Amino acid sequence: MAVTDQAIDRIKAMIVAGALAPGQRLPREEELAEDLGLSRNSLREAVRALTAMRILVVRQGDGTYVSSLEPGLLLESLSFASDVSTGERALQLLQVRRLLEPQATALAAGRVTDQDLARLSGLLRRCNEARDVEEFVACDMDFHGAIADLAGNPVLSALLRIVSSRTQRVRVLRAAGGDAVLAGAQREHAAIVEALAARDAKLAEAGAAVHIAGVERWLRAATAAGREPGPPQAPATP
Structure with a gap:
């Protein structure tokens, strides 16, 4: 050593x-x-x-x-792995998200307040009004992060932020392409909020599982077709 x-x-x-x-x-x-x-x-x-x-x-x-x-602080250094992961490694991170996020969403259903629902509805409007992929992803991060925080477990929230970073989400959506993909994501977001408003943990869990499975499906198809862009390039040196 x-x-x-x-x-x-x-x-x-x-x-x-x-x-x-x-x-x-x-x-x-x-x-x-x-x-x-x-x-x-x-x-x-x-x-x-x-x-x-x-x-x-x-x-x-x-x-x-x-x-x-604090676990969240110590886990931050792992977020780079999500930023640079492509292909099969990115899919593996999404699979981890698919295991964790539906459970977090189910927990959120038992803790959500009317004030929380108002905030989530506002985030839905922001996502619907997004003018490009980057703006949508920024809102998407806030939306899913807010739900994860409602689960009441900071370690779980930190892990979910790591396995699907902003950089990775931009790459996936760009690879999937098309307004139809964003429209589908927005419908799935709305379904999750409706389940949370009903305080229906099982329905909220199912809605999150469907949403993430869709993202995984887009990434798998893009990877197979060779359309998934690699890690972001370093800025040119002046």
Whole structure:
């Protein structure tokens, strides 16, 4: 195992053991390096890696702290996998979404309020008025995110945002093409809201399952036809 990996594992072990708590400041660099039996360079590399993982937070002029360690924060670093996944890998992520989102929607049916329904209805109107794919997807993310949040489980909400990122949704809809696809998605959104308004968990679950299965079907057909665009290209260097 590389020295940097050992340093990462040792700091993680301190957090797991409770020697470093969420929000706690790490000891001074020289002190921590000595305690862990590491060089200061190895420790710095480990801190950089753990910061990228959202496990540590560097505050300029103040020091390095353990983050809040909230699951949603730690899972954010995985969203890149959704952004760059294409073909079979993108389908696998959609399959995970198909397993999770109907259950989240069923949970939402038992918790939704009239105020929540008013917000979802407003999001439906925004989606219907979207002028292009990007605008529709921005609204679509808000719509599905709001329903996932109603399930009352932040970890579930974070996972659902990861397995279907904004970048992935834009690619899928562009590959599917056509106003008919957007119109179909809007009808399915409306059916989900109607089920939530009826507080019918089974119907809400079924509506979400049908909607996501449709997205999966579009992506599978586009992949088979070679129409699914790859990951977004990096902007040209001026």
